[in-house]
Amino acid sequence: MKESGFRTIIKGVSTERKIIWGGQNMDAIRFYSRTGNTEKVANLLSEQLNVKAESIDSPISEPVDRLFLGGGVYNMSADKRLKAYAADLDPATVKEVFLFGTSGSVFTIEKQLTKVLKKKRIPVSDEHLFLHGVMPKMGNISGHQKTEIEEFAKGAVTQ
Numbered sequence: 001m002k003e004s005g006f007r008t009i010i011k012g013v014s015t016e017r018k019i020i021w022g023g024q025n026m027d028a029i030r031f032y033s034r035t036g037n038t039e040k041v042a043n044l045l046s047e048q049l050n051v052k053a054e055s056i057d058s059p060i061s062e063p064v065d066r067l068f069l070g071g072g073v074y075n076m077s078a079d080k081r082l083k084a085y086a087a088d089l090d091p092a093t094v095k096e097v098f099l100f101g102t103s104g105s106v107f108t109i110e111k112q113l114t115k116v117l118k119k120k121r122i123p124v125s126d127e128h129l130f131l132h133g134v135m136p137k138m139g140n141i142s143g144h145q146k147t148e149i150e151e152f153a154k155g156a157v158t159q
């Protein structure tokens, strides 16, 4: 990365997106994915947001305006590691969370994660992306799903 005055030029994709022109969001993407579906969504979001998608095993190294946090549904629930990760987030480091995820039916991680994050006083955006009808280890993401991911990335405006 090369600094030039107030402008930061990004080479490649950074973990937490840097400010390019004053006022641009700092973003991070973290996910919990058992069979790879939510990871695929996270990687497509990564292309849209120009920030690396990483599993919840990677700590957030610097404050972010937007944390895109995703996970699958397992036995009608978000995984306990994802819930523990959310419960461990620091409101001083994460300004707002945008949830995303995948599931086989209509279940999502929204309720459980929102409850945990509200307790931490971390705002959760109304904008979210949940792909349904996604069987474990799905193949490629469809064109329609890709469009949904693009729209979500564009519509994720901070409060």
Ligand SMILES: Cc1cc2nc3c(=O)[nH]c(=O)nc-3n(C[C@H](O)[C@H](O)[C@H](O)COP(=O)(O)O)c2cc1C
Binding pocket: 032, 033, 034, 035, 036, 037, 038, 039, 071, 072, 073, 074, 075, 076, 077, 102, 103, 104, 105, 106, 107, 134, 135, 136, 137
């Ligand atoms: C062990 C297991 C349990 C699951 N239970 C549910 C469930 O209760 N409800 C649901 O809608 N989908 C369920 N699914 C489907 C997953 O939520 C769906 O395939 C999701 O895309 C998996 O995400 P991942 O590939 O990121 O792990 C289950 C999948 C697995 C592997």
